[in-house]
Amino acid sequence: MLTTSDVYIPVKRAHKTRLKEVDWDNLELGAYTSDHMLVCDYSDGRWQTPEIQPFGPFLLSPTTLALHYGQTVFEGLKAFRTEEGHIHIFRPDRHYERFVRTTERMCMPTPPADLFMEGLRRLVELDKDWVPGQPGTSLYLRPMLFATGTKLTVRVSDSYRFAVLCLPAGAYFGRPLRVKVERNFVRAVRGGTGYAKCGGNYGGAFYPTQEARSEGYDQVIWTDGIQHRYLEEMGMMNIFCVINGALVTPPLGDSLLDGITRDSLLTLALSAGLTVEERPVTVEELREGLERGNVEEVFGAGTAAVVAPIETIGIDGINYSLAIAGAGEKSVALFLKQELDAIRYGRKPDKYGWNKYIY
Ligand SMILES: *Cc1c(COP(=O)(O)O)cnc(C)c1O
Numbered sequence: 410m411l412t413t414s415d416v417y418i419p420v421k422r423a424h425k426t427r428l429k430e431v432d433w434d435n436l437e438l439g440a441y442t443s444d445h446m447l448v449c450d451y452s453d454g455r456w457q458t459p460e461i462q463p464f465g466p467f468l469l470s471p472t473t474l475a476l477h478y479g480q481t482v483f484e485g486l487k488a489f490r491t492e493e494g495h496i497h498i499f500r501p502d503r504h505y506e507r508f509v510r511t512t513e514r515m516c517m518p519t520p521p522a523d524l525f526m527e528g529l530r531r532l533v534e535l536d537k538d539w540v541p542g543q544p545g546t547s548l549y550l551r552p553m554l555f556a557t558g559t560k561l562t563v564r565v566s567d568s569y570r571f572a573v574l575c576l577p578a579g580a581y582f583g584r585p586l587r588v589k590v591e592r593n594f595v596r597a598v599r600g601g602t603g604y605a606k607c608g609g610n611y612g613g614a615f616y617p618t619q620e621a622r623s624e625g626y627d628q629v630i631w632t633d634g635i636q637h638r639y640l641e642e643m644g645m646m647n648i649f650c651v652i653n654g655a656l657v658t659p660p661l662g663d664s665l666l667d668g669i670t671r672d673s674l675l676t677l678a679l680s681a682g683l684t685v686e687e688r689p690v691t692v693e694e695l696r697e698g699l700e701r702g703n704v705e706e707v708f709g710a711g712t713a714a715v716v717a718p719i720e721t722i723g724i725d726g727i728n729y730s731l732a733i734a735g736a737g738e739k740s741v742a743l744f745l746k747q748e749l750d751a752i753r754y755g756r757k758p759d760k761y762g763w764n765k766y767i768y
Contacts, residue, residue, distance in 0.1 A: 415523075416523045418459050418531050420460070420531070421462040421463065422445075423445060423464070424463075427444055428444070433543065436541060438576060438713065439576060442574055443464060444464060445462065445463060445532060445575075446463075446575070447460070447532045447571075448462060448570065448571070449524060450568065451520075452568040456518070456520065459528060459571075461528075461532055464574065467572075469557070472559040473555075474556040474557070474560075479607070479608055479609040480516070481553070482512060482515055482553070483551060483552060483554070483606055484508050484511075484551070484606060485504075485550070485712050486500070486549075486550050486669070487547040487549055488540050488575075489548075490541065490542050490546075491753075491755025492755050492756060493755055495755065495766055496540050498764075498765045498767065499669075501525075501526060501765055502526075502765070503669045503672065504669060505522055505525050507669070508520075508525065508552065510604065510667075514602055514607070515602075515605060515607050517566075518569060529573060530767055532550075532573055534768075536548075536575050541579070543579075544580060544754070545579070546578060546579055547578050548578065549575070549577070549578040550574070552573045553571070554571045554572075557569055583717055585718045586628055586709070586720065586721075587625065587720065588626055588719050589621045589626040589628075589629050589630070590629070590630045590632060590695070590724045593617075593637075596641070597610065597631070597634060597663075598635065598664055599634070599635065599663060601634075603666070604662070604663045606666065614629075618644065628644040629643070629644065630722070638693075640690045640692065641659055641664060642659075642665050643709040645711055646668070646709030646710055647659075647709065648707065648708075649709075650698075650704055652704050653703050654705070656674075656683050656684065657688065658687055658690075660688060670749075673763065674716075677749060681744070683741070692724060696724050696729070699729035700729070705741075706718065706740055708742040715749060715750070716745060718731075718734075718742050719731060
């Protein structure tokens with residue numbers, strides 16, 4: 410259970426719901442936001458009273474520090490409606506832990522755990538009708554924190570705004586991806602901010618990704634920033650390979666995101682008796698494995714898509730193909746997705762205590 414704490418969160422209700430405007434069969438993420446949002450400001454050295462209020466624009470000074478120096482961070486997690494109609498938030502405690510690490514790296518005050526947890530719980534409870542019910546759908550929750558100081562010097566802000574937004578998300582039916590191993594541009598490097606979910610990491614990734622798009626790929630696989638030799642991540646997802654039957658993923662470090670989906674899939678794979686290896690994977694190993702057929706699958710994993718299978722990998726100008734499991738065929742990626750979904754939609758017991766039920 411998400412335990413009820415005594416954080417006081419006043420609610421200013423929207424006069425009118427926008428639920429009727431939603432096309433529930435076409436829930437492209439980003440198309441809709443729910444009726445309410447949580448807002449809590451930090452100023453004078455402390456967190457002020459939070460409020461749940463109607464979703465709407467913020468009024469910001471043009472000198473707002475976040476807009477100039479990028480002191481802005483976020484999280485992304487989901488609430489699910491189970492087949493019995495219960496609603497829960499998936500692993501908010503782990504997302505909070507990552508949020509703490511992110512805010513520390515960016516010299517920002519961390520919202521207290523009970524504000525984060527109780528804020529999410531109250532918000533999802535109030536906007537429960539926004540949690541879709543069709544198979545594969547969810548309510549995406551976007552906590553964000555940004556510097557609101559307005560003294561335009563390059564220094565740490567002394568005021569911040571924490572907000573949580575809710576966006577209904579449809580089932581992910583993406584086609585298998587074409588990706589390019591990036592050997593030139595860098596997303597993150599040792600000592601940098603790669604492990605933090607801070608805005609700048611994404612803004613800086615657009616250019617290489619656009620370049621890969623213009624070459625016919627959907628995404629890039631990032632390699633380490635020093636030698637471009639080791640695989641790190643794929644776009645906004647962690648990367649997994651199935652090599653000689655073993656599930657392999659690069660080890661955590663300060664240049665990649667500690668994905669909660671990554672952790673969940675590793676846990677499920679171990680419990681299903683799969684061989685699991687968290688170890689460095691070189692581009693050479695990937696290339697040879699693709700040539701010889703030892704690399705059976707490569708897929709991305711993250712909250713938005715759960716798993717995203719890859720059908721083509723470009724390495725130094727040569728495209729390698731991977732077989733994609735069709736209907737009725739077996740793949741590790743599909744198996745793990747089904748296991749995770751079974752827990753999240755309440756079809757299998759939640760033996761790890763991942764679902765924090767709201768009711
Ligand atoms: C958010 C994110 C992930 C995936 O993390 P999840 O907790 O599984 O959603 C992976 N890589 C990057 C760069 C990310 O921003």
